[in-house]
Amino acid sequence: MNCETKQINLSTPICLIELSSCTRGLHSIKRRIRLESLEQEKTISTNQLIPCYRLDETLMFDKNKYPDSLLQAIHWFRQYFSNDGQPDLDVYDLMEKSQLLCPQIQLTDFAHKTYLQLLKNVRYGQRSTYGELSEMVMGNNRGARAIGTAMKNNPLMIMIPCHRLVQKSGNIGKYGGEEDSMKQWLLDHEQDNDRNQPERKKQREF
Numbered sequence: 001m002n003c004e005t006k007q008i009n010l011s012t013p014i015c016l017i018e019l020s021s022c023t024r025g026l027h028s029i030k031r032r033i034r035l036e037s038l039e040q041e042k043t044i045s046t047n048q049l050i051p052c053y054r055l056d057e058t059l060m061f062d063k064n065k066y067p068d069s070l071l072q073a074i075h076w077f078r079q080y081f082s083n084d085g086q087p088d089l090d091v092y093d094l095m096e097k098s099q100l101l102c103p104q105i106q107l108t109d110f111a112h113k114t115y116l117q118l119l120k121n122v123r124y125g126q127r128s129t130y131g132e133l134s135e136m137v138m139g140n141n142r143g144a145r146a147i148g149t150a151m152k153n154n155p156l157m158i159m160i161p162c163h164r165l166v167q168k169s170g171n172i173g174k175y176g177g178e179e180d181s182m183k184q185w186l187l188d189h190e191q192d193n194d195r196n197q198p199e200r201k202k203q204r205e206f
């Protein structure tokens with residue numbers, strides 16, 4: 001069964017994000033343009049076939065024109081890029097019930113399990129390592145490389161928070177298989193806005 005997908009680009013503080021969804025669930029969330037190229041963004045986005053919106057513009061969307069899962073993801077991103085901490089939508093719950101991705105997007109069992117453990121155990125504002133996640137998924141730390149591959153193939157960038165996995169040494173490591181300043185931005189953003197860390201905020205005020 002072929003899906004009829006709807007696509008939009010979201011202009012966020014760090015990059016242009018392309019979301020694709022059908023009525024059965026999300027197909028993909030990926031970055032179109034990286035932070036370093038933000039200058040070119042306006043030219044590129046006006047040339048694109050996929051319409052581009054600012055986060056606040058999506059508030060005016062006609063709800064009948066878009067699949068629910070797309071609207072839900074857009075809402076999630078509006079909250080994510082606000083300074084209010086973790087978005088309300090429970091992505092883990094949707095993933096567990098197989099209501100997040102369109103069934104057409106097939107994940108390996110390992111990837112599915114990995115994303116679930118990541119969503120469940122490494123929450124907004126937190127970090128973990130590839131080895132630790134391997135421990136959670138397989139019961140030992142020998143799967144770090146396989147975890148890395150699953151992260152690289154993450155179909156839903158940011159929403160499935162592969163950016164929260166860092167190296168054992170404390171270095172933030174690669175993002176989507178590359179060196180990338182966006183990963184640091186996301187980690188900093190979450191730490192600054194984590195509602196569960198009032199002490200940190202208090203310390204900063206002094």
Ligand SMILES: [Zn+2]
Nearest residue numbers: 003022102104
């Ligand atoms: Zn679909």
